[in-house]
Amino acid sequence: MNKVNTDFIKEIQKYGAFDITACFNCGNCTAVCPLSQEDGSFPRKMIRYAQIGLKDKLLDKKEMWMCYYCGKCSETCPRQAEPGAFMSALRKYAIAKQDITGFSQLLFKMPWLNFIFLMFVALVFALFLYGVRVENAENEKIIEIFHIPYHLIHDMGIIILAIAGFALLAGIIMMLFRSLDIKELIPIFKEKKPGVKTLIWLLIKEAWNVGWGEMLAFKRYQGCDAEEDTKGEKRETKVGFLMKPWFLHATIAWGFFGLFTATVLDFLFKDPAIRVPLWYPPRLLGTIAGIFLIYGTSVVIVKRVIAKEKKYSNTTFADWWFLLALWYIGLTGFILEILVYLPEVDPKTADILFLFHVAPAMELIVLAAYTKLAHVFYRPIVLFSYNLKKQLLNLKTSPREEKQSDNE
Ligand code: SF4
Ligand code: SF4
Structure with a gap:
């Protein structure tokens, strides 16, 4: 059964969609889209689903991945509903929904987090490059600046990479099963x-x-x-x-x-x-x-x-x-x-x-x-x-x- 989500339009706008309530379903966009096919018609149909809040039905559709955002549909839309931007926002939304940790949603909605994360990665690498490695009383290698054991930074890096790999793999498997x-x-x-x-x-x-x-x-x-x-x-x-x-x-x-x-x-x-x-x-x-x-x-x-x-x-x-x-x-x-x-x-x-x-x-x-x-x-x-x-x-x-x- 398809659940209706009345807040879906507001939600998708946070990912870059414009005012799709302006769309009156004329179908111009689908007519000009070079990639829309009979067995996968878009973007008009997708916008209709979004308007009536059929979020789950939308996420199950392959059509959002068939679009390459050429922008032709947006050029011809008489209501400036920007169907191309909507399709692009839908893909970002699908990526965020696929992530089991919820981190992706945060990154899309609060983009400055990207910068903080970048600073964190840079700091870890800087420690590797500039930290003076010395041995402490227990013969353990430590980074002299902050007294952080060398192996801890190394292990942290491996754990972060493993989590990232696992999240991607989980997303890929979920997407495979879904589609x-x-x-x-x-x-x-x-x-x-x-x-x-x-x-x-x-x-x-x-x-x-x-x-x-x-x-x-x-x-x-x-x-x-x-x-x-x-x-x-x-x-x-x-x-x-x-x-x-x-x-x-x-x-x-x-x-x-x-x-x-x-x-x-x-x-x-x-x-x-x-x-x-x-x-x-x-x-x-x-x-x-x-x-x-x-x-x-x-x-x-x-x-x-x-x-x-x-x-x-x-x-x-x-x-x-x-x-x-x-x-x-x-x-x-x-x-x-x-x-x-x-x-x-x-x-x-x-x-x-x-x-x-x-x-x-x-x-x-x-x-x-x-x-x-x-x-x-x-x-x-x-x-x-x-x-x-x-x-x-x-x-x-x-x-x-x-x-x-x-x-x-
Ligand atoms: S998005 Fe624009 S062109 Fe497409 S159906 Fe709606 S109003 Fe028509
Ligand atoms: S942006 Fe996407 S939906 Fe619009 S015309 Fe191009 S391929 Fe088709």
């Missing part, structure tokens, strides 16, 4: 009876479609570039390739994934004392990814400051924080990399830069489950689950079953 909807899935299995081979094939196919198509090639997002002319025919927008919204989004995603992979590879396989050449594969990957990240975030920041295009005109604090953090991490990472190749670098300068780079990077990773970054994990999971269910539904019933129902 697969076991109650709906069991009857499909009973009816279609897919064999193991078919099931494995479908799992691989959908994982590829989402992994490659959605997360790396952004095939659906590329669909936002098409515009309908007066005759209703689709044509490409006139924006240059390097400025296309999907490409900018892709450069940020490629940059982020690339830098993350390069850091993990470095950590696993590289001796920190050895200076590797620029063409060392993880270093090369990191350099290229850094260029992508700096390019994408810089252009989007400028576009958001100018705020001429609808897509970039409504920026919440959470959007700014996320974007600026990525830009800053990319830039400081790049400067650090250049420093490595300079002949004479004062170790203290390198340490300070390292601190300024690592603290926000760690903050971003530790808060992955609680901030806008979570969409990177949730969007593919939801689309994977729904596509898989769709494929299962489209399976032909096994011949044995058909025979049985004929006899009946």
Whole structure:
């Protein structure tokens, strides 16, 4: 049974939605949306659900994850209800609801907490870098400034990372179950009876479609570039390739994934004392990814400051924080990399830069489950689950079953 939540509109506004009570359901937004489909119509339907307070029904919908906030719907809305901003707010709301600790809600509603958390992470790293490690009477290593045992800071870091990892994993599992909807899935299995081979094939196919198509090639997002002319025919927008919204989004995603992979590879396989050449594969990957990240975030920041295009005109604090953090991490990472190749670098300068780079990077990773970054994990999971269910539904019933129902 769907519960009606009369305060839902007020709640969703805290995440960046505008006055959706202004919407009179004309349907313009759905008509112009390049990504809305028959089996997943939005944003009009989603706004209607919000207006009547069907919060749970909304959260179960895949549609919010199908939208890439191209802003076309907001441009055509005759009531300035900003349907694009509503869809974006809905995703943030879903991220917050997925978090079992409630910390995500706090971060979205009280964004200054991000800053306090960043200061905390910076302090922990500063202790690591600058604290003088000495041994106390019990032969225990302590940081001399505050008499904090060295192992305590180390353990604290591991505990924080473990909690963050657990929260993200819990969110991913909950999202997977929510979108697969076991109650709906069991009857499909009973009816279609897919064999193991078919099931494995479908799992691989959908994982590829989402992994490659959605997360790396952004095939659906590329669909936002098409515009309908007066005759209703689709044509490409006139924006240059390097400025296309999907490409900018892709450069940020490629940059982020690339830098993350390069850091993990470095950590696993590289001796920190050895200076590797620029063409060392993880270093090369990191350099290229850094260029992508700096390019994408810089252009989007400028576009958001100018705020001429609808897509970039409504920026919440959470959007700014996320974007600026990525830009800053990319830039400081790049400067650090250049420093490595300079002949004479004062170790203290390198340490300070390292601190300024690592603290926000760690903050971003530790808060992955609680901030806008979570969409990177949730969007593919939801689309994977729904596509898989769709494929299962489209399976032909096994011949044995058909025979049985004929006899009946
Ligand atoms: S959001 Fe605007 S365009 Fe969409 S249905 Fe409502 S009034 Fe119409
Ligand atoms: S922002 Fe773009 S993709 Fe999202 S609902 Fe509006 S038109 Fe569709």
